[in-house]
Amino acid sequence: AQSVTQLGSHVSVSEGALVLLRCNYSSSVPPYLFWYVQYPNQGLQLLLKYTSAATLVKGINGFEAEFKKSETSFHLTKPSAHMSDAAEYFCAVTSVRMNYGGSQGNLIFGKGTKLSVKP
Amino acid sequence: DAGVTQSPTHLIKTRGQHVTLRCSPISGHKSVSWYQQVLGQGPQFIFQYYEKEERGRGNFPDRFSARQFPNYSSELNVNALLLGDSALYLCASSSDRPFDSGYTFGSGTRLTVV
Numbered sequence: 186a187q188s189v190t191q192l193g194s195h196v197s198v199s200e201g202a203l204v205l206l207r208c209n210y211s212s213s214v215p216p217y218l219f220w221y222v223q224y225p226n227q228g229l230q231l232l233l234k235y236t237s238a239a240t241l242v243k244g245i246n247g248f249e250a251e252f253k254k255s256e257t258s259f260h261l262t263k264p265s266a267h268m269s270d271a272a273e274y275f276c277a278v279t280s281v282r283m284n285y286g287g288s289q290g291n292l293i294f295g296k297g298t299k300l301s302v303k304p
Numbered sequence: 305d306a307g308v309t310q311s312p313t314h315l316i317k318t319r320g321q322h323v324t325l326r327c328s329p330i331s332g333h334k335s336v337s338w339y340q341q342v343l344g345q346g347p348q349f350i351f352q353y354y355e356k357e358e359r360g361r362g363n364f365p366d367r368f369s370a371r372q373f374p375n376y377s378s379e380l381n382v383n384a385l386l387l388g389d390s391a392l393y394l395c396a397s398s399s400d401r402p403f404d405s406g407y408t409f410g411s412g413t414r415l416t417v418v
Contacts, residue, residue: 189346219406219407221409226414227411227412228308228394228409228410228411228412229347229394229396229409230409231406231407231408234406275346275347277346291337291349291352291360291362292337292339292347292349292396292407293349294339294346294347294348295346296344296345296346297345297346
């Protein structure tokens with residue numbers, strides 16, 4: 186079984202400060218990992234994904250995440266927070282189910298971390 | 305290009321009623337998945353369809369059902385609505401190689417059961 190734990194339901198930083206959102210996963214098979222952002226009353230937008238290529242993954246809006254197998258972690262960082270980064274962030278894990286016609290898998294999400302940015 | 309479109313955007317239903325939610329995937333995407341997001345929680349997987357066949361089912365009661373049409377659009381049906389079914393229902397579409405393109409989500413349908 187796979188699972189995701191996001192430490193800290195609410196993180197608050199000052200504008201210009203480092204953003205660090207923590208995600209630990211559990212998976213008995215090689216995982217694929219995603220970070221999504223959700224703004225109020227909207228759907229989920231993909232920030233970045235790890236699919237077994239480079240362990241340091243760069244995403245949109247200046248975010249990046251590093252896959253650390255030994256620590257089973259995939260923490261999200263951004264060097265300098267902007268007011269527009271205030272949103273909820275979700276880490277998700279999946280694995281490949283090889284089926285005829287293509288490989289598919291469903292996402293398992295963490296409970297989310299709400300990021301607040303203070304002026 | 306249009307993204308994943310969901311309809312309606314908001315819906316209010318009474319306990320015991322039936323509801324149908326609709327999703328149109330990105331053009332060329334053959335897989336559609338449905339997720340339920342209760343307030344304050346992460347999305348929970350309900351169903352996945354690929355090429356009109358069910359490929360996965362989450363831990364939801366039989367009151368929940370879905371189908372995918374030849375044009376790859378999908379419907380999620382919920383019977384005998386309960387107050388606890390109030391949530392944001394998200395649809396995601398993906399290509400044959402979801403780990404290259406990622407899963408793209410729609411803006412969701414906000415269902416309120418009163």
